[in-house]
Amino acid sequence: MVDLNSVDARSGASTALDRGPSSHEEVSTLAQQAETGFRWLSEQSRGARADLLNDLATALEDNQQEIINTADRETAIGVDRLRGELTRTVGQLRFFGRVILDGAYLDVSIEHENTSLPLRTPDLRRWNVPLGPVAIFGSSNFPPAFSAPGGDSASALAAGCPVVVKAHGSHLATTRLVERLFRQVLEEANAPPGVFQVVYGREAGILLVEQPEITAIGFTGSVSSGLALAERAASRPTPIPFYGELGSVNPVVVLPSAAAVRGESIGRDFATSVTIQAGQMCTKPGVLLVPVGPEGDALVAAAAEGLEKFAPAHLLNSRTRDSFVHGIRDVLSDPRVKQVFPPASESADQVAAVLAVVDAAELTGVHHSAVLEEHFGPFAVVARYRDLSDVLSVLRTLPPALTGAVHFEDEDDDGRVIAKELIRRSGRIIYNGFPTGVMVGWGMTHGGQFPATTSDFTSVGANAINRLLRPVTLQDAPAALSPLELRDDQTMIPRRINGVLHTESRTK
């Protein structure tokens, strides 16, 4: 029984995958194998895990053309963008190798026993250990970077957690290819297959969340699917953490000081940011707050002009296109929408860019309007405001987002006021710039207050590993039974010893 298809995003042509959905039994077997994978990973040094990450990276690199072509056929993202994304994914795997070699993520703290006090205090050695097998639900819009070989997998394997990926239905062949490549790397490393596995089919994903061996979920997708899985994760006999990146309408505030000096260039850059990857980015700027008046008008005109230049494009799949078309129809039927640039075009299977203009004051306190929802695709709202209190009201009406941006001139103190408000709601604040483009590095935060993410964490950058670790303290452990990183003679990683943090560790 084969009922899984790889679909060409442009032509709609469907090819049967070389396998069907994972059965209940298969999911349960994979979860048990993940447990075996966990034991194997626990026996590997950090160096060996970094080598494995590098080998996985090299396998992607060596087969990049096939991956890119397959992903392009399944998603219509385009080979150039996909090449960039693959490079990022390769770099991300290697970066996490460096993160674990650095060792700060272990957060080691050693307190030697103290027998000079009336009551002896024990020897305490604290560090972070991996949670266990992790289930990963990737996104539709980044077939490598936020999917099977993406940030969740890289941070999990770095932590020492085996991975079971639920293959995303919109790029099954790409995932199947990655699975094959990674399995080969594992074989060559004499690693058990349970270190990295994939399940196929919607039902298998749900079953996966319920397997007792699974200890955490990484999810990137819609609010509705995310919350449904989160509820399952929470209602297991043993609840497990659910790290979901859900929806994000990213606000960009342009203060009058910036509109006056560089309104048109802000408008142009905004149009570019909205239409990157046909607007199918979780960091797409969704609402642009622009002052009323001629300088704001010029900014909006420049943005509209930029959007007009966007060549109609195929979206990721027919479901994404349908919900975009319906969503925009809902937006445009809202009486609050005053203007539309350019007039909405509805070709059979490609979509044009759309900009809807509203009055900021009319958004305050509004809930359940399509205008304030995320629409995956080349669309944004411009909200024209009269004063700062209008802006603050809109920001407080919008659900918290992954990012917030503010444009202002240096001497303008309102920039500080807006940034302060944005910081309360988002994990990344952009000053005089746009939110698209999320660097993989030590300093990145990709997360925000609910519903941007289900709780406060980052799913991108070094600290993404923190989600998959838990703290353990060994009390009076014999040195011979302590992991290397907790021994007095270890000198390679940052450690806190008797309360003092050393980047080059010292012994007693």
Added chain:
Amino acid sequence: MVDLNSVDARSGASTALDRGPSSHEEVSTLAQQAETGFRWLSEQSRGARADLLNDLATALEDNQQEIINTADRETAIGVDRLRGELTRTVGQLRFFGRVILDGAYLDVSIEHENTSLPLRTPDLRRWNVPLGPVAIFGSSNFPPAFSAPGGDSASALAAGCPVVVKAHGSHLATTRLVERLFRQVLEEANAPPGVFQVVYGREAGILLVEQPEITAIGFTGSVSSGLALAERAASRPTPIPFYGELGSVNPVVVLPSAAAVRGESIGRDFATSVTIQAGQMCTKPGVLLVPVGPEGDALVAAAAEGLEKFAPAHLLNSRTRDSFVHGIRDVLSDPRVKQVFPPASESADQVAAVLAVVDAAELTGVHHSAVLEEHFGPFAVVARYRDLSDVLSVLRTLPPALTGAVHFEDEDDDGRVIAKELIRRSGRIIYNGFPTGVMVGWGMTHGGQFPATTSDFTSVGANAINRLLRPVTLQDAPAALSPLELRDDQTMIPRRINGVLHTESRTK
């Protein structure tokens, strides 16, 4: 309408509190004031927050006799133990002052912009910011250390989060006193009252969880109350994290190598650990695994002898006593219980220590037996085992706990096997010791897999502050708008700069 009473734990005599339960309106007002407190705290430097923590500590110290006497009357814990607990609470507030001055908790990472690449990478500055107002539900058994002025409050205020405590019904007068003392300190510091507040009454606690201003919950208490509140926290329009320390049956494994060499002293120390504070400790050793045979017999005899010496004691309150008496009755009616030391005594209001002996093999896979549940009071189970697989089976049958302990001789490799199993389930592993006694310091972990705690964290020690922080990255922020800790010229705290961790920060 006064219907809140402070009850003498020994005599049962009841005194009306000088106030009634908090009304719906009062809870909502306090939550709004907490928001004002949050804004005030956000404007204070780390140094100012540390000063505030020190002032709160001093207020407790200066009024220790009154606090200890009030708490002793309400809990029957005894003035000596309460004096120790107060000293710990005072030290804990000051310790968190040092934690924030140290600054590592901010986890600062600075990546300077790079314009030498084809695509410029932005300037990224990451740190941790406080969540916002926190609701705290303290425990019955530590009126200062895990209640109004305890670890949850100390770590929250250190993080910059205002606190609203739900007063525990079993030490209302103690909480009222702490509230008065802390309010005075806040007044003297010109802080708004919203920085530290208290609500009274069961219903007020539930309302508190639902206030939109509250951003996290700290809870120490029973599994049933904890899960009920956790569900409310999760089903708010904006779900918030619930950090619950629930129940813990702490296993102590004695391997034959240790039983042979020092069985009797292990037995004696076990009896002491079980009866500290009349066994009303979340770290009380609940199950002792002892090998069958004469050496194990001697160990058990020594433990029984130690428990016999325990003078019957008042428990914290009549509810605790009733559930202890009923719980032990359930245990003793279980046919698996082979022996009881000493025979259960049931005086009207004081309880004696009880030890029930079972066969380890009969516990494997057993669920819902009183034998495997936590019983708050001077009680423990001894499980006699035949071989290592018996031990592993019992450990896997028991719910995960805060701690796990193993006694063995150095050359005994089974110690490693048991420790490995314990590490998968608990946050603190004790080698050749007992779990009671939780040091407040940099290296402590007080938490474990569910249901020991609701998720993996520590509620004691420096890292308890992590629960109340969230990551934020500022992208291309003008230096003038950056917090001091993120500026290039800052040199006082550990920071990662362009990927390298410096304990003394460097500039570009």
